[in-house]
Amino acid sequence: MQRGSGGVADRTFAALMLGCALSIFAIVALILGILILRSRLSLHEFGFSFFLRSDWDPVRGSFGAVPFIWGTLASAFLALLIAVPLALGVAVFINEMCPRALRTPISFLTELLAAIPSVVYGLWAIFVLVPIMRRSVGPFLKKFFGWTGLFHGPNFGIGLLTASMILAIMVLPVISSIARDVIKAVPNTQREGVLALGATRWEMVRIGVLRNARIGIVGAVILGLGRALGETMAVTMVIGNHAAIPKSLFAPAYTLASVIANEFTEATGDLYLSALIEIGLALFLVTIVVNAIARLLVFMVTRGNTARAV
């Protein structure tokens, strides 16, 4: 009798747990389904040209996502340009150079950066970073790098460059924490082999460590890209929110995530709302693909022994 009731309870329990696990699939499917359903008006009206048109004019009911795609890619690319070398530097420092006693505190501090909410980054950026950009960094860049053509136009402090900088700070912990795991996964025999040939520490890192970990590092960078593409609040607060393709790094821009954040609750008319939801759908699909690729790359290097990130 005991055994019988145990069997029924066991099966019920297993089914219940399976249900919880399957709900993860259900959540993803539900999000995808509802986004497609709610954006069908816009999907129908514009088709694929939605992603090729560059006019965003809610008054005339004409919607194209190009300025947002441009702003998203430009800000994410610039952020990675700033963040990747720094993140790799930190990862290498922690694994290869740092005294053992400092290892834990330094990784803890870099990870605290990930604990700061986006809205607090935005608040800080508005009141600290923006004035610095307007008064010091902007004029400096204009004076010495104006010839590149990247820094012309008025410098208000808010704009693409400022947004990219705050974004860089935000993706740093993501990239460095995974790069650290990947570098840690490189077997010590590789380091010892290179050192035994008389290599300096830098040569050991370059030949023995970075070369072996490169696939995982690419994974870490792509994971950072995924984070940068979807980051909303801090970017919205400093990018200037202007739906045009920015002509300079000082120019205000707009990203996919920030147009949703800004205009969603004010969207009048079904087509407008549906266009915004289509932008959300695009963001969802792109970040899923980007994350999936990154996970596979990181997994290839660490064989699943790594800490899962973000």
Add this chain to the structure above:
Amino acid sequence: MPHRPSRANVGRRQAANHLFSVLAILSTVLVIAPLFAILVYLLFQGVRSLNVAFFTHLPRPVGEPGGGMANSIVGSGIILALASLLGIPVGIGAGIYLYEFGGGKTLANAIRFTADVLNGVPSIVMGIAAYSLIVVPQKHFSAFAAGVALAIMMVPTVTRTTEEMLATVPNAVREAALGLGIPKWRTVMTVSLKTASPGIITGCMLAFARVAGETAPLLFTAFGNQFWPASLNEPIAALPLQIFVYAVSPYDEWHRLAWAGALVLIVLIMVSVTLVRVVTGRGMLNGGH
């Protein structure tokens, strides 16, 4: 004559080595500098702006000095409690399935992968999804919709930490329980889960800390409210949301409140993250390991 390393070459290699060391140290300093820049400035502005009224008063209209964010603090508490209530059991259940029942099966791997990918979906997308699923049919913003959006964001973290924590429970313990004739479900609940519970609680706190500061999913779900929360079925104030509204406003008085709110929010998050770190040596980013 045997080839000898030229002095110039050795010098170049050593110079490269020094340059590399300097750059690595410099980048570490450059990464940690913004953290202190942000925290110190926040502490300075926040402490200056905090007062008792902040914790006890409702927001005042523009132009009237004073006022606080009491309703936002309560609102955030309600939303986060709801999210934890919905998200944590599902996450733990999924984690139990993955470790105790899933084994190395394809289905378990697919679920792991989906959970990791779901973790990377931007929070604003969760906001739109919750808006479309709950706000649109109900025709009004609600605390409930906000709770669901945040709950979805908690599930993957809780799932993966639960699985990893169950993996630390020695199989001998399970076998001992099963050998005594205890059914599997009781073994899991009273032996595996209980043994792994400190780690699982840690995972839940990490998930909590990660969604506590989220603003984007609340924009079209919680929406914000100037008054005390009265029910789960109406728009509700939330701390991150109110910080955002005040931060982008043109009024100095509101900026002051935004700093105070940000300080309260970050203290809440930092305390839970640091506790987690102290108790288990786990980081914000590597929930596992």
